[in-house]
Amino acid sequence: MKKLVLLLIATLAIGTGVGFAATLGIGSDHLWAGSQTLTKGTCTVTGATDTDVDEASKTTSFGSASTLALNPDTNSRRWAFLNFDLSSCSLPATAGADSATLSLYVVNAPKSSFTLTLAKVTSAWSSSLTWNGAQSLSYAGATSTATAGTSTGVWVDFTVTGDVDEFIKGATNNGWRIVETGSTSNATKDETDFSSSDSATNKPKLVINYEQ
Secondary structure (H helix, E strand, C coil): CHHHHHHHHHHHHHHHHHHHHHHCCCCHHHCCCCCCCCCEEEEEEECCEEEEEECCCCCCCCCCCCEEEEECCCCCCEEEEEECCHHHHCCCCCCEEEEEEEEEEEEECCCCCEEEEEEEECCCCCCCCCHHHHHCCCEEEEEEEEEECCCCCCEEEEECHHHHHHHHCCCCCCCEEEEECCCCCCCCCCCEEEECCCCCCCCCEEEEEEEC
16 A cells, blocks of 8 residues: 555656646656766966067067066067967866966066056967067957056966856967056156066966866
């Protein structure tokens, strides 16, 4: 008798679930009672393909320098370029970036605070890039901004979550360009230098918090 009662309860429960699914337009063959667990983790990529370019030396490459220079001064502008290889993270295309932060270490601070703007590069480049070459590249709109103050020995962080998420999912990764977008007055500005990937310590880094 007890087995018969349990069988009736089970049959009613299944029928109720299928009936409710039918009201939602869901076939019983699509019902699933399992659960999915997302794996979260962190990957830090240290070092990148990087260089800076100099308006005052339009055909010179600085790809092997130990610093990345930024300068906003008219006729002496310097831009920095970085591209991190994400393959070391071994993330599948189904993964997603919860957060991603690009960090640069200041080894020479400007006279007054810099306003730095980071944007995706949408065409290919290499560490032998020059100022003239940089003019023919294409760039997306600003991804992130950051402030480089007058202190040396600190990290400057850029939020690049959206870009990295696109790279993980298969978008072409040509890295980023960083420029100073504030005043161009030689009297108040100067140059700031960051450790490059050719520096012995404090190389550029990209920290990705992800789920898959």
